Amino acid sequence: MDFRINSRAVTVDVDLRTSLLDLLRDHLGLTGSKKGCNQGACGACTVLVDGERINACLALAVQYQGSEIVTVEGLASDGLHRLQAAFVAHDGFQCGYCTPGQLCSAIAMAAELARGVPSHVTEDLTASEIALSRDELRERMSGNLCRCGAHNGIVDAIAETFAEKIAPQEWHAPSDEKAA
Numbered sequence: 090m091d092f093r094i095n096s097r098a099v100t101v102d103v104d105l106r107t108s109l110l111d112l113l114r115d116h117l118g119l120t121g122s123k124k125g126c127n128q129g130a131c132g133a134c135t136v137l138v139d140g141e142r143i144n145a146c147l148a149l150a151v152q153y154q155g156s157e158i159v160t161v162e163g164l165a166s167d168g169l170h171r172l173q174a175a176f177v178a179h180d181g182f183q184c185g186y187c188t189p190g191q192l193c194s195a196i197a198m199a200a201e202l203a204r205g206v207p208s209h210v211t212e213d214l215t216a217s218e219i220a221l222s223r224d225e226l227r228e229r230m231s232g233n234l235c236r237c238g239a240h241n242g243i244v245d246a247i248a249e250t251f252a253e254k255i256a257p258q259e260w261h262a263p264s265d266e267k268a269a
């Protein structure tokens with residue numbers, strides 16, 4: 090089967106039943122994408138396919154021939170991706186197991202906002218672009234669990250990285266909420 094992964098063409102002979110996650114980890118040595126639940130519940134295996142986030146554990150690799158697949162290994166080019174740097178700056182991880190999935194998921198989430206893709210908490214379903222509010226961020230990242238409880242740092246890192254998508258009135262820091 091022929092794939093395009095992190096801007097490289099890859100040919101590999103695998104069973105048709107191989108998941109995309111197992112292809113990446115077990116056949117290509119791209120172990121950045123993690124296997125947590127292996128049933129679509131934790132988001133640790135999130136990768137980008139043609140710019141969209143998917144759970145690689147639930148995807149058959151054979152379906153993604155011809156697509157542009159990006160894993161956490163493909164995010165950085167010259168040094169860390171700015172979102173990775175923000176995770177470091179804001180302590181957005183502890184063990185790091187969920188982090189590759191969080192990073193890929195957040196990058197796709199920002200693209201969804203720019204395309205006006207609504208979420209469960211979006212009020213204006215006709216908006217062409219959606220602002221990054223705290224509720225939108227929490228809702229849209231709810232498929233990526235962090236068992237270390239690093240969510241405050243994760244939220245801060247994503248908010249800083251995609252700050253241009255935040256409308257000032259849409260965002261309140263926890264300290265603002267306490268003061269109100």
Ligand code: FES
Nearest residue numbers: 125127129132146
């Ligand atoms: S390992 Fe894929 S969602 Fe948990």
Ligand code: FES
Nearest residue numbers: 183185235236237
């Ligand atoms: S940093 Fe450990 S699970 Fe998120």
